[in-house]
Amino acid sequence: MTAAVFFGCTFIAFGPAIALFLFTIAREPLRVIFLIAGAFFWLVSLLLSSLVWFISVQISNKDSAVQQKGLLIFGVVLSVLLQETFPMSHPPDLSGLGFGFMSGAFSVVNILADSVGPGTIGIHGDSQHYFLSSAFMTMAIILLHMFWGVVFFDACEKQQWWAVAAVVISHLVVSCLTFQNPEYVASLVPTYVILFLMGIWAFYSAGGSLRNLKLCLTCKDKDFLLANHRPR
Amino acid sequence: MANDTQDVENNTDQQDANGGTEQHQEGGTTRFGSTVGSEGGSGPPEQNGLPPSARPPRVAEADEEDDEELTLKYGAKHVIMLFVPVTLCMVVVVATIKSVSFYTQNDGQRLIYTPFPEDTDTVGQRALNSILNATIMITVIIVMTLVLVLLYKYRCYRVIQGWLFISSLLLLFFFSFIYLKEVFKTYNVAMDYMTLAVIVWNFGVVGMMCIHWKGPLRLQQAYLIMISALMALVFIKYLPEWTAWLILAVISVYDLLAVLCPKGPLRILVETAQERNEPIFPALIYSSTMVWLVNMADTDTAFKRSPTDATSPQPEHQEGTAPPASPPGPSGDNGGFTPSWVTQQEHQLGHMQSTEDSRREIQQLPSDRPPVEDDDEERGVKLGLGDFIFYSMLVGKASAAASGDWNTTLACFVAILIGLCLTLLLLAIFKKALPALPISIFFGLVFYFATDNLVRPFMDELALHQFYI
Numbered sequence: 001m002t003a004a005v006f007f008g009c010t011f012i013a014f015g016p017a018i019a020l021f022l023f024t025i026a027r028e029p030l031r032v033i034f035l036i037a038g039a040f041f042w043l044v045s046l047l048l049s050s051l052v053w054f055i056s057v058q059i060s061n062k063d064s065a066v067q068q069k070g071l072l073i074f075g076v077v078l079s080v081l082l083q084e085t086f087p088m089s090h091p092p093d094l095s096g097l098g099f100g101f102m103s104g105a106f107s108v109v110n111i112l113a114d115s116v117g118p119g120t121i122g123i124h125g126d127s128q129h130y131f132l133s134s135a136f137m138t139m140a141i142i143l144l145h146m147f148w149g150v151v152f153f154d155a156c157e158k159q160q161w162w163a164v165a166a167v168v169i170s171h172l173v174v175s176c177l178t179f180q181n182p183e184y185v186a187s188l189v190p191t192y193v194i195l196f197l198m199g200i201w202a203f204y205s206a207g208g209s210l211r212n213l214k215l216c217l218t219c220k221d222k223d224f225l226l227a228n229h230r231p232r
Numbered sequence: 233m234a235n236d237t238q239d240v241e242n243n244t245d246q247q248d249a250n251g252g253t254e255q256h257q258e259g260g261t262t263r264f265g266s267t268v269g270s271e272g273g274s275g276p277p278e279q280n281g282l283p284p285s286a287r288p289p290r291v292a293e294a295d296e297e298d299d300e301e302l303t304l305k306y307g308a309k310h311v312i313m314l315f316v317p318v319t320l321c322m323v324v325v326v327a328t329i330k331s332v333s334f335y336t337q338n339d340g341q342r343l344i345y346t347p348f349p350e351d352t353d354t355v356g357q358r359a360l361n362s363i364l365n366a367t368i369m370i371t372v373i374i375v376m377t378l379v380l381v382l383l384y385k386y387r388c389y390r391v392i393q394g395w396l397f398i399s400s401l402l403l404l405f406f407f408s409f410i411y412l413k414e415v416f417k418t419y420n421v422a423m424d425y426m427t428l429a430v431i432v433w434n435f436g437v438v439g440m441m442c443i444h445w446k447g448p449l450r451l452q453q454a455y456l457i458m459i460s461a462l463m464a465l466v467f468i469k470y471l472p473e474w475t476a477w478l479i480l481a482v483i484s485v486y487d488l489l490a491v492l493c494p495k496g497p498l499r500i501l502v503e504t505a506q507e508r509n510e511p512i513f514p515a516l517i518y519s520s521t522m523v524w525l526v527n528m529a530d531t532d533t534a535f536k537r538s539p540t541d542a543t544s545p546q547p548e549h550q551e552g553t554a555p556p557a558s559p560p561g562p563s564g565d566n567g568g569f570t571p572s573w574v575t576q577q578e579h580q581l582g583h584m585q586s587t588e589d590s591r592r593e594i595q596q597l598p599s600d601r602p603p604v605e606d607d608d609e610e611r612g613v614k615l616g617l618g619d620f621i622f623y624s625m626l627v628g629k630a631s632a633a634a635s636g637d638w639n640t641t642l643a644c645f646v647a648i649l650i651g652l653c654l655t656l657l658l659l660a661i662f663k664k665a666l667p668a669l670p671i672s673i674f675f676g677l678v679f680y681f682a683t684d685n686l687v688r689p690f691m692d693e694l695a696l697h698q699f700y701i
Binding site for chain 1: 311467634642646650682683689690697698701
């Protein structure tokens with residue numbers, strides 16, 4: 001594997017997230033702190049779910065591969081549920097993005113590190129698209145976390161419990177879709193469809209509308225321009 | 233004028249004439265010193281020497297909200313001002329550990345302070361050895377702190393200064409030479425001794441100047457980060473595995489006790505300095521703004537400086553939700569470097585003199601810049617270099633030891649940053665000197681062991697099947 005693979009996958013996986021970070025977060029120190037706090041909470045939820053999984057593995061039959069896989073699936077579901085129960089701090093997009101960053105990093109950083117080293121991918125008959133699909137999946141997950149965060153927070157504020165349930169269910173669906181890997185078409189395409197839908201939902205619940213979008217794109221949105229005007 | 237100053241200090245004592253601030257000088261450990269200080273402390277709150285601006289009559293609520301928001305923003309800015317150098321130091325250490333194998337090789341050499349080997353036959357023996365090593369190290373640190381306090385008490389300023397000078401000399405020349413050598417070896421770069429001599433000489437001399445005399449702020453900060461990274465690398469290489477973790481834990485406890493207990497040597501140091509009404513010997517401290525350093529040996533300057541410092545715009549650190557108060561006391565910007573901290577550094581380095589000298593010297597250097605603009609941006613925060621060293625040591629050890637796993641490194645990194653953030657928040661709430669090591673190191677250790685033993689197998693299994701959570 002080459003440096004091209006490494007850089008390509010890194011930029012695919014983290015490109016949008018880093019762009020978001022640079023444009024919306026990097027200037028405000030407070031937002032950076034919230035981002036890191038979000039990452040920290042995700043880490044804690046992961047820790048708890050790993051603990052449960054670890055204990056369950058220790059008391060299970062280690063020889064049975066089916067059982068191990070079943071336990072893994074149980075671990076995944078538990079992890080998703082724990083993530084959703086963790087406090088979402090305000091502002092919601094930051095905690096969501098923090099979750100996303102950490103989740104993406106934990107999923108993909110070891111893979112990226114391996115991609116720099118020597119080796120041939122899929123030499124034993126596994127899929128040759130391992131790295132690329134991981135990168136795309138990571139990007140989707142990071143953005144999804146942010147959208148989930150926005151919708152979840154908004155739904156909690158407005159006490160729309162059906163929306164909260166929808167967020168949790170869509171998270172579970174996305175995770176369960178990954179169980180179909182390495183049939184990447186079956187897992188990636190629905191994930192991206194869900195990503196697109198969640199994006200639209202988050203946009204509307206954050207107060208966006210077609211009108212806003214039009215104003216923004218044609219640079220006629222006065223509020224936006226004023227808010228972002230920084231004295232030099 | 234009333235300033236809320238926050239200093240994260242490693243052994244930094246800041247003079248507080250009215251005792252409004254507690255500053256602890258500590259060897260080696262970082263303290264958060266919250267100095268709420270102003271000279272004289274009377275009168276309405278002033279901003280850096282400016283007369284109080286007339287506040288247009290506003291609704292009290294809006295005023296308070298704005299104030300709170302401003303304080304929150306400034307607090308956040310100061311937290312970020314510390315996040316960036318800590319992150320940079322960690323990045324340097326992790327990058328070196330991952331690429332230069334020298335620092336993870338076990339050459340069989342040990343520091344003289346950790347004489348017991350860890351490659352023993354039984355686990356019990358190994359545990360015992362590591363406990364003994366950690367005990368020796370901590371004892372050395374405590375002894376050195378006491379020595380420093382005594383030196384300070386009996387006004388042997390020259391001795392302390394010389395000590396610091398030699399330490400920084402050793403670090404800037406000898407350790408960086410070794411570092412360069414190993415980097416060249418790793419990347420198979422052919423280098424002749426002449427060029428190397430020129431490079432090391434220039435690096436060292438400029439470093440000594442920046443640290444002990446005058447220099448551009450960014451360069452000084454860069455040097456401080458580099459020497460902290462070098463020191464952390466030395467620790468990572470020469471401290472055996474279990475000893476290193478034990479030392480981290482013990483030194484956080486020591487930090488906690490030394491700062492919060494009334495009978496610690498550092499407290500004595502601070503009180504002595506306050507009695508003498510002079511700024512405490514600046515130790516090695518990273519400062520995000522220009523610091524007016526008072527040369528300890530030059531007490532005249534010190535005296536002249538203090539009033540000037542007091543009247544000139546002082547960085548006002550507003551922490552978190554702390555409303556600006558007007559407690560009396562000098563805003564010792566230059567204040568409160570604890571020689572003890574330096575000493576502690578010395579111990580920790582063992583025979584290798586640390587750069588405490590250099591750091592102290594840096595602190596002692598008067599800055600080139602004109603007096604601080606009464607700009608909020610100019611109010612800096614300080615963090616002791618010992619904190620940098622231990623944070624980087626933890627993250628470096630995590631990346632070296634955790635079977636090449638990046639998740640553990642990331643987890644420790646986030647944990648330490650959150651710990652730092654929490655400590656700053658506590659500082660804002662309690663407004664007194666707080667140790668900066670305990671919370672971060674505690675989180676770091678918990679996350680290291682938890683991630684390495686629990687999360688890593690889970691994530692490995694997930695990555696194998698390409699499951700995502």
